[in-house]
Amino acid sequence: MASLKDQLSGLVYSTEHGDICPDCRHPLADCRCAEQDDQQRLDALDGIVRIRRETSGRKGKGVTTVTGVPLAEAELKTLARALKKRCGSGGALKEGVIEIQGDHRETLKAELERQGFRVKLAGG
Numbered sequence: 001m002a003s004l005k006d007q008l009s010g011l012v013y014s015t016e017h018g019d020i021c022p023d024c025r026h027p028l029a030d031c032r033c034a035e036q037d038d039q040q041r042l043d044a045l046d047g048i049v050r051i052r053r054e055t056s057g058r059k060g061k062g063v064t065t066v067t068g069v070p071l072a073e074a075e076l077k078t079l080a081r082a083l084k085k086r087c088g089s090g091g092a093l094k095e096g097v098i099e100i101q102g103d104h105r106e107t108l109k110a111e112l113e114r115q116g117f118r119v120k121l122a123g124g
Contacts, residue, residue: 038073052123066098
């Protein structure tokens with residue numbers, strides 16, 4: 001725990017740098033929190049892409065989720081866009097998980113294997 005003097009001597013407010021990141025306390029222009037989060041996500045992966053169909057919390061609507069893709073955030077967005085286009089449906093990229101509306105497990109498995117990923121169908 002920091003001493004009382006250190007706690008009270010911190011910066012309270014400044015307009016010099018604009019908005020400050022709440023995590024690292026650096027200006028948003030210099031913040032590297034997103035890069036570190038992305039690197040931690042990549043380090044935790046085992047190299048297997050898992051495709052699953054989910055309906056939980058979606059009012060019965062089926063969604064195909066793709067998890068474990070070992071790509072950085074920008075490349076993941078590009079891959080998600082290509083997969084949605086290949087399936088002809090909508091979807092989203094949320095926290096490293098690609099969600100595609102509808103049941104497209106076999107199409108996605110074939111496409112990802114063609115691109116060189118190890119793929120497993122998970123769940124039901």
